[in-house]
Amino acid sequence: MTEAARKEPGAGGRPRSEEARAAVLHAVDDLLLEVGYAGVTMKGIAERARVSRQTVYRWWSTKAEVLFEASVNDAAAELAVEPTDDPLADLTAYLEALVRFLAHSPAGAAYRALIGEAQGDPAVAALLATKDVLGDSARAVVRRAVGEGRGKLPLDQATALLIGPTFFWVLSGRDPGRLVARERAEAYLHEVRAGEIMGTA
Amino acid sequence: MTEAARKEPGAGGRPRSEEARAAVLHAVDDLLLEVGYAGVTMKGIAERARVSRQTVYRWWSTKAEVLFEASVNDAAAELAVEPTDDPLADLTAYLEALVRFLAHSPAGAAYRALIGEAQGDPAVAALLATKDVLGDSARAVVRRAVGEGRGKLPLDQATALLIGPTFFWVLSGRDPGRLVARERAEAYLHEVRAGEIMGTA
Amino acid sequence: MTEAARKEPGAGGRPRSEEARAAVLHAVDDLLLEVGYAGVTMKGIAERARVSRQTVYRWWSTKAEVLFEASVNDAAAELAVEPTDDPLADLTAYLEALVRFLAHSPAGAAYRALIGEAQGDPAVAALLATKDVLGDSARAVVRRAVGEGRGKLPLDQATALLIGPTFFWVLSGRDPGRLVARERAEAYLHEVRAGEIMGTA
Amino acid sequence: MTEAARKEPGAGGRPRSEEARAAVLHAVDDLLLEVGYAGVTMKGIAERARVSRQTVYRWWSTKAEVLFEASVNDAAAELAVEPTDDPLADLTAYLEALVRFLAHSPAGAAYRALIGEAQGDPAVAALLATKDVLGDSARAVVRRAVGEGRGKLPLDQATALLIGPTFFWVLSGRDPGRLVARERAEAYLHEVRAGEIMGTA
DNA sequence: TTTTAATCGAGACGGTACGTCGAGTCTTGAC
DNA sequence: GTCAAGACTCGACGTACCGTCTCGATTAAAA
Structure with a gap:
C-alpha cells in the first residue's frame, strides 16, 4: 500500500x-x-x-510497490549501525553492512532490482524517491563521523562519496569479496577531513 | 548482433x-x-x-542485446577523453563526460537501463560482462593520471572510486546539475596519490 | 422478491x-x-x-428475478383488454396490445430478454414457468371469443395460434409496423371457428 | 469468422x-x-x-459469432424438406422438421440461444439478421405450397403464420410432444387459401 | 427499558472470465 | 538462406462482476 x-x-x-x-x-x-x-x-x-x-x-x-514495501523495513534495519565513539569503526561497520545488504541480502536484491527498474520507469523512480533508504542510513553515519557542515562538501555529496564506490562495484557485477571496508573507511575519513581544511571536496 | x-x-x-x-x-x-x-x-x-x-x-x-549493440559504440565514444599532459584536466574532463553520458545521453539512458535490468536478470548481467564500457574508459584515464600499480589500490578499485559517487548520484535519481567535476577530480587525485604513500587507498 | x-x-x-x-x-x-x-x-x-x-x-x-418482478405487473396490465361484446374487436385489441407490449414497452423488452435467457438457462426457464403472463392474457381473450373446448383444439394451442405469429415476428427482429392486427384477428376467428366444425385445428 | x-x-x-x-x-x-x-x-x-x-x-x-457459424449450416440442412407434389405433405414435413430442430436438435438449441441473446444485445440481433435461417427455409416451402403473391398476404407474413405458433410453443417452454404437425398443416393450408379468396389474411 | 434479532450501508474477500498485449515460433511465397 | 507477412501457442496484463463475508449502525418488537 x-x-x-x-x-x-x-x-x-x-x-x-x-x-x-x-x-x-x-x-x-x-x-x-x-x-x-x-x-x-x-x-x-x-x-x-x-x-x-x-x-x-x-x-x-505494481510489483514494484509490493517489493518496495516488502523490503524497505528490512533494508533500514540491515543498514543501521549501532553508534560507537569511534568514527572509523562506525564507518567500517557501515560499509560492511552496505556490502552485505547490496550483495547478499534478499532485501538488497529487491532494492537493486528496484533501482534498476527505476532507470527505465519513471513511476518506479518516483516510488523510490519517497524513501531514500540508502541515503538516510549513510547520512546518519556520516553526520556522526565528520559532523555536518564542517566541510565544504554538502552532506548528501559526502554520503555519495561513501556509498558510491561500493554501489558501483556491486551493481556492475564485480566480486564483493574483494572490497575491504576498513581501508575504504580510513581513506574516506582522510578525504572528507582534508576537505574540511582544503575546502575542496 | x-x-x-x-x-x-x-x-x-x-x-x-x-x-x-x-x-x-x-x-x-x-x-x-x-x-x-x-x-x-x-x-x-x-x-x-x-x-x-x-x-x-x-x-x-532479446531487446537487451539490441540495445546493447545499439548503445555500446556511442557509449565508448562519449566516454573517451583526449589525453593531455595534465592529469587533473583529464580527470575533470572524464567526470564531465561521465555525467553527460549517464544523465543526459540517449546511449547513457540505454546503459543505465541495461545495468538495471542486469540486477534482476542474470542473462543481461552476463551480456554486460562481455564489455565493461564504464570500467574500460575510466581505466584508461586513471592509468595515465596516477600510474598503474603505484598505489596499493588495485586499478579497478581505483576506477570504482572515481566512477562510483557519480554513478550512485545519477542512478539514485539525484540532480546531476549539482555535481562539480573539478572539485571531485582534485579530491580524487589527492586521495589516490595519498594512497600511494600511505598504502591505504 | x-x-x-x-x-x-x-x-x-x-x-x-x-x-x-x-x-x-x-x-x-x-x-x-x-x-x-x-x-x-x-x-x-x-x-x-x-x-x-x-x-x-x-x-x-439473480438479475432475472429482479427483472421478472419488476416487469410482470406491468406486463399483465399492458396485456389486459377490456372485454366487449364483439369478439373480433377483443381479438384486434389484444393483438394490438401484444405488439405494443413486445415491440415497444419497457416491460416487454424485459420480458423478451427473459424469454431469451430462458433458452440457455434452465433456472430462468423455471422462473418464467411460475407465471405465464402471455398465455394467461391470451387465454382470457380466446376463451371469450370462441368459447372453451368447443373446437377440437386445446385452449393453449389456440392461444399459441394467436400469439405465435406476432411473437415470432417481433423476436426475429422483423418490423412490427408491418403487422395489421385487424386482418390477423379476422383470419384467426375464421380459422378457429372452422376448426369447431371441421375438427381439424 | x-x-x-x-x-x-x-x-x-x-x-x-x-x-x-x-x-x-x-x-x-x-x-x-x-x-x-x-x-x-x-x-x-x-x-x-x-x-x-x-x-x-x-x-x-464473441461467442455468439462462433455459435452462429457452428450452427447455421446444420440448421439449414435440418430445415430443408425434399419437395413432393403434395403441398400438404410438404408442409407437414416442414413443421415436423421445425419442431425437431427447435426442440431437439443441438443446432436448434444454439439457434434458440442466439435468438434469445439477440433480444437484449443488438450486436447479436445484427448478426442474426445476416442470415434468416428460419425464414428462408419456410419461404421455400410456403412458396411451393400456396404460390407467391396469390394471396393478399405478403410471403413473409405467411411464413410467420406457419412458423410462429410452433416457435412460440417451444420458446415459451411448452411440451413439443403435444404438437401435431399434420393438423396444423391442414389448418394452415385452409387458412392461407381462404385468404386468397377472402383477401383477408 | 433493556435486550434481541434482522435489517441497512459499506466495502474487502476469493474467484473467474474478460479482451489485449508481448514473447517467441512456425509456415508461407518471393527474392 | 534471407526476407516480409502474419498465424500460431503461451502466459501475464489490469478490469469487471460474481456471490460471500465481515464490519458498525439502525430499528423495531419481545422480554
Missing part, C-alpha cells in the same frame, strides 16, 4: 485483512529469491500468497 | 540485409527516447524498423 | 425497507433502458438504487 | 489453420450441450479446442 492502512473514508465496510497483507509481502520475498525480479508477476504473487489477484491490485498497483 | 556477421555456414543463400540491421539499431534508439526502456518491445522494434519480427530474432535474441 | 415478504422467522428484527425494495425495482427498469439487458448487472443495480449489494442479494438471487 | 476465410490482403503470411477453425466450431458444439449457452465462454471454447485464446478472438469476436 506504500502508505500504511488508510481507513478514514466512510468508516463502514469490512476491514482490511492483515493476514492477506502479510501473505502478499511474504510471497513476494520468496518469489524474488526463487525466480528473480524479472520472473515475479502480480499473478504469481497472488497465487503464491493464496490471495485473489484483485486483492493485490487493491493495495498495490 | 552480439557476434558479428558470421558468413561461414553452407554457401549460397540470400546475404544478410545490412539495411535491415541498421534499421533495427536505429529504431531501437528512437524508441528508447520515445517510450522509454520499459516501453520498448521486440514487436515494436520490428514494426518501427519496417522489418519482420523473425528478422530481429534471427540476429538478436 | 419472488415470494412475498415473509415475516415468520424468529420474531424481532428490523423490518424490510420498502424504500430499498422500490429503489431496486425502479433502478432495474431504468438500467434496462439505458444499457440493455446484457449490460444490467447486480452490482450496477445496487449502485443505481443506492443500496448495498447484499441487500439486493438478500431478496433476489 | 462469419464470412469464410478472406485471404486477399498482402498475400504473404502463414495461412490460417483449418484444423484450428474446425476444432473451435466442434468445441462450441460440444460445450453448448454440456454446459448450456450461459456456461459457454470464450476461454472455455479455446481450452476445449486446444487452441489459444488469441486464435479464437482473431476470427470471431
Whole structure:
C-alpha cells in the first residue's frame, strides 16, 4: 500500500485483512529469491500468497510497490549501525553492512532490482524517491563521523562519496569479496577531513 | 548482433540485409527516447524498423542485446577523453563526460537501463560482462593520471572510486546539475596519490 | 422478491425497507433502458438504487428475478383488454396490445430478454414457468371469443395460434409496423371457428 | 469468422489453420450441450479446442459469432424438406422438421440461444439478421405450397403464420410432444387459401 | 427499558472470465 | 538462406462482476 492502512473514508465496510497483507509481502520475498525480479508477476504473487489477484491490485498497483514495501523495513534495519565513539569503526561497520545488504541480502536484491527498474520507469523512480533508504542510513553515519557542515562538501555529496564506490562495484557485477571496508573507511575519513581544511571536496 | 556477421555456414543463400540491421539499431534508439526502456518491445522494434519480427530474432535474441549493440559504440565514444599532459584536466574532463553520458545521453539512458535490468536478470548481467564500457574508459584515464600499480589500490578499485559517487548520484535519481567535476577530480587525485604513500587507498 | 415478504422467522428484527425494495425495482427498469439487458448487472443495480449489494442479494438471487418482478405487473396490465361484446374487436385489441407490449414497452423488452435467457438457462426457464403472463392474457381473450373446448383444439394451442405469429415476428427482429392486427384477428376467428366444425385445428 | 476465410490482403503470411477453425466450431458444439449457452465462454471454447485464446478472438469476436457459424449450416440442412407434389405433405414435413430442430436438435438449441441473446444485445440481433435461417427455409416451402403473391398476404407474413405458433410453443417452454404437425398443416393450408379468396389474411 | 434479532450501508474477500498485449515460433511465397 | 507477412501457442496484463463475508449502525418488537 506504500502508505500504511488508510481507513478514514466512510468508516463502514469490512476491514482490511492483515493476514492477506502479510501473505502478499511474504510471497513476494520468496518469489524474488526463487525466480528473480524479472520472473515475479502480480499473478504469481497472488497465487503464491493464496490471495485473489484483485486483492493485490487493491493495495498495490505494481510489483514494484509490493517489493518496495516488502523490503524497505528490512533494508533500514540491515543498514543501521549501532553508534560507537569511534568514527572509523562506525564507518567500517557501515560499509560492511552496505556490502552485505547490496550483495547478499534478499532485501538488497529487491532494492537493486528496484533501482534498476527505476532507470527505465519513471513511476518506479518516483516510488523510490519517497524513501531514500540508502541515503538516510549513510547520512546518519556520516553526520556522526565528520559532523555536518564542517566541510565544504554538502552532506548528501559526502554520503555519495561513501556509498558510491561500493554501489558501483556491486551493481556492475564485480566480486564483493574483494572490497575491504576498513581501508575504504580510513581513506574516506582522510578525504572528507582534508576537505574540511582544503575546502575542496 | 552480439557476434558479428558470421558468413561461414553452407554457401549460397540470400546475404544478410545490412539495411535491415541498421534499421533495427536505429529504431531501437528512437524508441528508447520515445517510450522509454520499459516501453520498448521486440514487436515494436520490428514494426518501427519496417522489418519482420523473425528478422530481429534471427540476429538478436532479446531487446537487451539490441540495445546493447545499439548503445555500446556511442557509449565508448562519449566516454573517451583526449589525453593531455595534465592529469587533473583529464580527470575533470572524464567526470564531465561521465555525467553527460549517464544523465543526459540517449546511449547513457540505454546503459543505465541495461545495468538495471542486469540486477534482476542474470542473462543481461552476463551480456554486460562481455564489455565493461564504464570500467574500460575510466581505466584508461586513471592509468595515465596516477600510474598503474603505484598505489596499493588495485586499478579497478581505483576506477570504482572515481566512477562510483557519480554513478550512485545519477542512478539514485539525484540532480546531476549539482555535481562539480573539478572539485571531485582534485579530491580524487589527492586521495589516490595519498594512497600511494600511505598504502591505504 | 419472488415470494412475498415473509415475516415468520424468529420474531424481532428490523423490518424490510420498502424504500430499498422500490429503489431496486425502479433502478432495474431504468438500467434496462439505458444499457440493455446484457449490460444490467447486480452490482450496477445496487449502485443505481443506492443500496448495498447484499441487500439486493438478500431478496433476489439473480438479475432475472429482479427483472421478472419488476416487469410482470406491468406486463399483465399492458396485456389486459377490456372485454366487449364483439369478439373480433377483443381479438384486434389484444393483438394490438401484444405488439405494443413486445415491440415497444419497457416491460416487454424485459420480458423478451427473459424469454431469451430462458433458452440457455434452465433456472430462468423455471422462473418464467411460475407465471405465464402471455398465455394467461391470451387465454382470457380466446376463451371469450370462441368459447372453451368447443373446437377440437386445446385452449393453449389456440392461444399459441394467436400469439405465435406476432411473437415470432417481433423476436426475429422483423418490423412490427408491418403487422395489421385487424386482418390477423379476422383470419384467426375464421380459422378457429372452422376448426369447431371441421375438427381439424 | 462469419464470412469464410478472406485471404486477399498482402498475400504473404502463414495461412490460417483449418484444423484450428474446425476444432473451435466442434468445441462450441460440444460445450453448448454440456454446459448450456450461459456456461459457454470464450476461454472455455479455446481450452476445449486446444487452441489459444488469441486464435479464437482473431476470427470471431464473441461467442455468439462462433455459435452462429457452428450452427447455421446444420440448421439449414435440418430445415430443408425434399419437395413432393403434395403441398400438404410438404408442409407437414416442414413443421415436423421445425419442431425437431427447435426442440431437439443441438443446432436448434444454439439457434434458440442466439435468438434469445439477440433480444437484449443488438450486436447479436445484427448478426442474426445476416442470415434468416428460419425464414428462408419456410419461404421455400410456403412458396411451393400456396404460390407467391396469390394471396393478399405478403410471403413473409405467411411464413410467420406457419412458423410462429410452433416457435412460440417451444420458446415459451411448452411440451413439443403435444404438437401435431399434420393438423396444423391442414389448418394452415385452409387458412392461407381462404385468404386468397377472402383477401383477408 | 433493556435486550434481541434482522435489517441497512459499506466495502474487502476469493474467484473467474474478460479482451489485449508481448514473447517467441512456425509456415508461407518471393527474392 | 534471407526476407516480409502474419498465424500460431503461451502466459501475464489490469478490469469487471460474481456471490460471500465481515464490519458498525439502525430499528423495531419481545422480554
